[in-house]
Amino acid sequence: MLFLHKPATYLGITNSFCSHSATRFTCTSFEKACAIRYQISGLRGTEGAIFLFQNRCSWILASCKKVLILTIFRSCVHTESCFVPTSEIIAVEETDLNKKQRNSGKWQKMAKLHAFTVYYVKKAQNHRWRCSDVTFWCVDEQLCNQWIQALKELLELQTRPKQLLVYINPYGGKRQGKRIYEQKVAPLFSLASISTDVFVTERANHAKDNLFEVNINKYDGVVCVGGDGMFSEVMHGLIGRMQKDSGIDQNNPKAPLVQCNIRIGIIPAGSTDCVCYSTVGISDPVTSALHIILGDSQPLDVSSVHHNNTFLKYTVSLLGYGFYGDVLKDSEKKRWMGPMRYDYSGFKTFLSHHCYEGTISFQPAKHTLGSPRDKDSCRTGCHICRQSEQQLAEQRKKCGLKHEEDEEEWKVIKGKFLAINAVNMSCACPRSPKGLSPAAHLADGSADLILVRKCSRFDFLRYLVRHTNQDDQFDFSFVDVYRVKSFQFTSKLLEDNESDVTDIGKKHFGQFCRDHPACCCNIANSTWNCDGETLDSSAIEVRVHCQLMKLFARGIEENHKEAVSNQSRVEQLL
Numbered sequence: 296m297l298f299l300h301k302p303a304t305y306l307g308i309t310n311s312f313c314s315h316s317a318t319r320f321t322c323t324s325f326e327k328a329c330a331i332r333y334q335i336s337g338l339r340g341t342e343g344a345i346f347l348f349q350n351r352c353s354w355i356l357a358s359c360k361k362v363l364i365l366t367i368f369r370s371c372v373h374t375e376s377c378f379v380p381t382s383e384i385i386a387v388e389e390t391d392l393n394k395k396q397r398n399s400g401k402w403q404k405m406a407k408l409h410a411f412t413v414y415y416v417k418k419a420q421n422h423r424w425r426c427s428d429v430t431f432w433c434v435d436e437q438l439c440n441q442w443i444q445a446l447k448e449l450l451e452l453q454t455r456p457k458q459l460l461v462y463i464n465p466y467g468g469k470r471q472g473k474r475i476y477e478q479k480v481a482p483l484f485s486l487a488s489i490s491t492d493v494f495v496t497e498r499a500n501h502a503k504d505n506l507f508e509v510n511i512n513k514y515d516g517v518v519c520v521g522g523d524g525m526f527s528e529v530m531h532g533l534i535g536r537m538q539k540d541s542g543i544d545q546n547n548p549k550a551p552l553v554q555c556n557i558r559i560g561i562i563p564a565g566s567t568d569c570v571c572y573s574t575v576g577i578s579d580p581v582t583s584a585l586h587i588i589l590g591d592s593q594p595l596d597v598s599s600v601h602h603n604n605t606f607l608k609y610t611v612s613l614l615g616y617g618f619y620g621d622v623l624k625d626s627e628k629k630r631w632m633g634p635m636r637y638d639y640s641g642f643k644t645f646l647s648h649h650c651y652e653g654t655i656s657f658q659p660a661k662h663t664l665g666s667p668r669d670k671d672s673c674r675t676g677c678h679i680c681r682q683s684e685q686q687l688a689e690q691r692k693k694c695g696l697k698h699e700e701d702e703e704e705w706k707v708i709k710g711k712f713l714a715i716n717a718v719n720m721s722c723a724c725p726r727s728p729k730g731l732s733p734a735a736h737l738a739d740g741s742a743d744l745i746l747v748r749k750c751s752r753f754d755f756l757r758y759l760v761r762h763t764n765q766d767d768q769f770d771f772s773f774v775d776v777y778r779v780k781s782f783q784f785t786s787k788l789l790e791d792n793e794s795d796v797t798d799i800g801k802k803h804f805g806q807f808c809r810d811h812p813a814c815c816c817n818i819a820n821s822t823w824n825c826d827g828e829t830l831d832s833s834a835i836e837v838r839v840h841c842q843l844m845k846l847f848a849r850g851i852e853e854n855h856k857e858a859v860s861n862q863s864r865v866e867q868l869l
């Protein structure tokens with residue numbers, strides 16, 4: 296006999312079935328429950344049960360009548376889910392009966408009981424995940440142990456991290472990194488039997504430097520607790536370590552980089568948390584911890600940024616010149632304000648309305664199927680990213696790590712720009728839920744290059760407002776967008792200096808455009824905002840490396856997909 300302890304799990308079940316006796320369920324025999332295909336005949340009038348079938352664990356009220364079962368399954372699909380893929384079970388534990396019995400007096404009167412608790416991922420609104428649990432009671436100790444054993448064996452079959460290296464930035468965002476990790480994440484890791492080595496950073500680049508020294512092969516993944524800057528640090532440490540160990544010179548902009556197979560998990564505790572939000576769909580520490588525990592894997596494009604054959608940085612989210620560069624530069628002086636610094640500096644920069652002159656050259660990304668104006672966004676299991684992955688594998692088979700000469704055409708655009716934004720992913724974040732390029736892909740080997748030409752303050756405001764709503768951000772005459780695999784930028788100032796090095800006067804001309812002092816064209820350079828860090832050079836060369844690294848994430852899930860697949864599975868079964 297197995298008893299389900301939580302009748303509330305069955306919200307969707309018809310009233311006639313969900314009587315007060317609903318707390319008591321008879322279980323099928325272990326063998327029948329484990330049968331690969333669910334046999335209705337095996338139930339013989341059973342009221343309720345836990346089943347394992349087709350790699351799914353479900354706890355349901357059941358009846359011999361087919362039609363009723365169908366109703367029950369349907370109601371489960373539309374309300375609280377009783378279906379849990381074993382890949383979404385977090386842990387199975389023998390239940391501490393003393394604790395449970397104290398809470399529930401009615402069990403005390405019963406004969407010797409045995410119980411186990413299944414902890415599983417419960418999916419809530421807006422991609423938020425929570426750890427839920429259900430306890431199964433049983434008078435037969437052997438049956439109870441068989442269930443625990445069977446479920447644990449299933450969990451062993453999942454490829455999940457067992458040993459993680461954790462870096463916490465105690466100063467990111469609202470300075471809550473340490474508290475968030477200790478209170479929300481560490482208990483979940485311990486429930487899932489994950490061991491951790493935790494490292495609280497004491498200075499910027501501490502995590503990055505440490506990653507060059509540790510015995511990295513000991514770990515199944517690296518977790519960073521902080522914002523985009525902290526993630527960037529850890530990513531630089533891992534990718535840099537990988538290239539160093541493989542003898543790849545990062546200063547060579549054309550060097551084919553070695554893929555980094557050690558996954559990074561992001562526990563969001565920063566100011567923007569754009570990488571986390573764009574890859575999970577929400578900036579929530581518990582949700583991210585659960586993605587890490589389940590061992591999710593999401594490949595990510597990474598761009599390398601060089602200047603004159605010198606490596607500057609890698610970027611995965613925004614590489615922005617003009618508006619976002621100026622916002623970052625100003626906001627760095629106001630770190631004490633926490634996340635609010637971006638709003639303050641954003642407003643200031645908007646009022647200054649500076650535009651910058653320069654030349655952009657780029658190679659269009661012809662290999663990918665999508666376009667930046669697509670209506671569909673990159674979602675879990677995205678077919679466009681999968682197609683790029685196949686291409687990448689074929690290319691590797693053909694060339695190995697040989698240097699590949701790329702003769703594809705370059706397009707050149709000269710002009711005055713308020714903003715140049717290159718994004719490898721949508722760059723969605725709580726401030727901009729669709730991101731700066733809603734149709735950009737996480738792993739297609741391309742970046743979206745957005746050029747915002749000089750326009751009025753009012754028009755620029757209209758453009759910025761569209762970062763925050765559903766309207767098309769590219770539907771403006773002064774905005775152009777291209778999907779690219781590489782690009783270069785040189786500012787007018789640098790071009791002039793290079794062509795006329797003797798004209799020293801130019802360098803000291805002052806802030807604004809010589810021809811039109813009132814036109815807001817800034818003679819000085821802007822700064823590149825590279826995932827929230829400033830770059831030293833304004834002239835850069837950028838190249839996208841398809842799926843260079845992996846995160847503990849699965850991309851943003853299509854909301855109705857899961858329900859539809861549950862439904863079709865039910866139909867398959869009956």
Ligand SMILES: Nc1ncnc2c1ncn2[C@@H]1O[C@H](COP(=O)(O)OP(=O)(O)OP(=O)(O)O)[C@@H](O)[C@H]1O
Pocket residue numbers: 463464465466467468469496497498499500501520521522523524525526528564565566567568569826827828
């Ligand atoms: N102990 C430390 N002291 C000072 N700075 C640190 C420390 N540890 C890490 N850093 C640096 O702090 C910078 C910012 O951190 P983080 O990204 O976590 O927060 P944020 O800037 O508030 O968030 P976001 O990047 O999402 O806007 C990173 O560039 C990182 O290198």
Ligand SMILES: CCCCCCCCCCCCC/C=C/[C@@H](O)[C@H](CO)NC(C)=O
Pocket residue numbers: 522523524566567568569612613619623637641722724726727731759760762763824825826827828
């Ligand atoms: C008046 C309306 C103003 C709207 C402004 C919208 C602001 C949206 C911010 C989107 C930034 C997304 C890009 C992410 C960049 C990160 O890499 C970086 C570091 O965390 N963050 C910033 C703010 O530069």
Ligand SMILES: [Ca+2]
Pocket residue numbers: 596718719720735736737738739740741742
């Ligand atoms: Ca991309």
